[in-house]
Amino acid sequence: MAKFCGTCGAPIEDNATFCPKCGAKIREETPSVENTDTFQSTDNESTGNVLNSNMKNIIIGILLAVIVVGAGAGVYYYKHIRNNVASTNATTTNVTPTETTSKTESSDSTRDAASQEPIKDDLTQANEILKSKGYSDTVGAVSPINDAGFLGLITNKGRAFVVYDKKDDVVAILDYKRELLNLRNNKWGNVYSPVILTLHIKNDQANNDRALGYWHNGIHTFSVYSLYDIDADGNIVPGMLTSAQGRNPSHYQAYLKEQQNVNIVNLALTSADSLKQDMDSKNIVF
Numbered sequence: 001m002a003k004f005c006g007t008c009g010a011p012i013e014d015n016a017t018f019c020p021k022c023g024a025k026i027r028e029e030t031p032s033v034e035n036t037d038t039f040q041s042t043d044n045e046s047t048g049n050v051l052n053s054n055m056k057n058i059i060i061g062i063l064l065a066v067i068v069v070g071a072g073a074g075v076y077y078y079k080h081i082r083n084n085v086a087s088t089n090a091t092t093t094n095v096t097p098t099e100t101t102s103k104t105e106s107s108d109s110t111r112d113a114a115s116q117e118p119i120k121d122d123l124t125q126a127n128e129i130l131k132s133k134g135y136s137d138t139v140g141a142v143s144p145i146n147d148a149g150f151l152g153l154i155t156n157k158g159r160a161f162v163v164y165d166k167k168d169d170v171v172a173i174l175d176y177k178r179e180l181l182n183l184r185n186n187k188w189g190n191v192y193s194p195v196i197l198t199l200h201i202k203n204d205q206a207n208n209d210r211a212l213g214y215w216h217n218g219i220h221t222f223s224v225y226s227l228y229d230i231d232a233d234g235n236i237v238p239g240m241l242t243s244a245q246g247r248n249p250s251h252y253q254a255y256l257k258e259q260q261n262v263n264i265v266n267l268a269l270t271s272a273d274s275l276k277q278d279m280d281s282k283n284i285v286f
Contacts (some may be wrong), residue, residue, distance in 0.1 A: 058245045075165045118191050126152050129164055137162060141278040143271040149232075149264070151271035153279060161275075163268050168260040173200040174268060176286065181276045183228065183269065185235055192230065196252075196267060198223045208257035212243045224265050225252035236273065 003012050007024035018025055075168060111214040113166035120128075126142045130152075139162060140155030149166035153159075177200040179186050186193050204220035213222025227239035257260050279285075 040129075053142055120149065125148055126164070130162065130171065135162075135171060137173070141275060141282055141284050143274040143278065148267050148270075149276045153275060153284065153286075155284065161268065163264050165260060165263045165267060167263060168262070169205075170201065170260055172264045173202075174198065175200075178286070180268065180272050181274055184230065192228055194227045195269075196223055196225055197268060198259070199264060201264075207260075209243070209261055211245055212254060212256075214247055215247065223249065223252070224256065224261070226265055226269060228269050236270055238269045241265055267269055 002043070003016075004010065005012055005019040005022060005024060005026065008019060008022040010019055010021035012019055012026060012260075014027055016030065025172040056167075091167070122142050124143045125145055126139050132138055137154045137160070138156040139152030143150050143266075147166060147198070149164040149197065152162045152164075154162055156171070161176060161180065162172040163172045163174060164170075165172070177195060177197065179193075179195045180197070181194070183192065186195065187266055199220075199222060202219045203218055209222070215221070224241050225242045229237050229239055231237050241256050243253045243254045243256060245254065256265075
């Protein structure tokens with residue numbers, strides 16, 4: 001390596017002690033420990049920094065991998081496991097509003113159906129009324145039951161009619177008279193012939209009509225001479241009603257005083273047509 005004079009800069013020999021040009025003493029230069037250490041320290045620090053940087057990158061990479069894996073596991077749990085659990089719970093324990101409403105309505109409908117009695121026809125109702133009043137008679141045909149009551153035909157004990165006066169809650173048995181079922185044809189000239197109806201009222205009250213007919217074993221029996229007409233609309237209209245005393249009266253000159261007895265006779269007259277229709281529908285002929 002060429003050397004130069006530190007004073008004048010002239011080139012000198014490697015082993016020269018003085019500069020051949022200016023004569024200055026040549027100083028031997030020794031390597032600076034400080035500089036060397038500096039360079040070595042710098043190199044070491046650089047190497048250490050590289051290692052530390054690599055280690056940090058590795059650690060960061062590991063952490064990122066853990067985070068990614070954890071996030072993926074979380075997503076999987078949310079989408080699959082949680083949904084499956086929710087679905088299972090919904091199937092076993094939850095009921096949708098529609099299902100709840102449907103079940104409630106179904107339950108209410110079942111309860112209402114159970115609480116409601118079956119609708120009974122007029123014939124069944126008529127026989128139940130007679131039974132409740134202590135009668136063993138059975139009707140085989142009946143007029144429609146309304147607020148006034150009904151007229152029925154007894155078929156289990158010979159032939160007889162039965163009237164239930166709903167307003168007074170009274171039952172009366174009437175002797176069978178064919179004329180009652182043919183009121184529209186029972187005409188003499190321009191006048192409808194009267195029909196005589198014989199009533200038997202069990203446990204009747206000793207009221208204002210107590211003198212009519214006769215009493216036997218608590219049964220009040222009396223006959224009613226019944227006039228009627230048919231109006232322009234074809235409706236049967238009851239007329240004058242009279243009765244008499246004794247078993248076989250020849251004249252009927254006593255007026256009915258009790259509304260109950262009037263109601264019984266009027267109901268028989270006005271319900272005769274509908275009773276005949278029910279008899280025909282059931283092929284009952286007397």
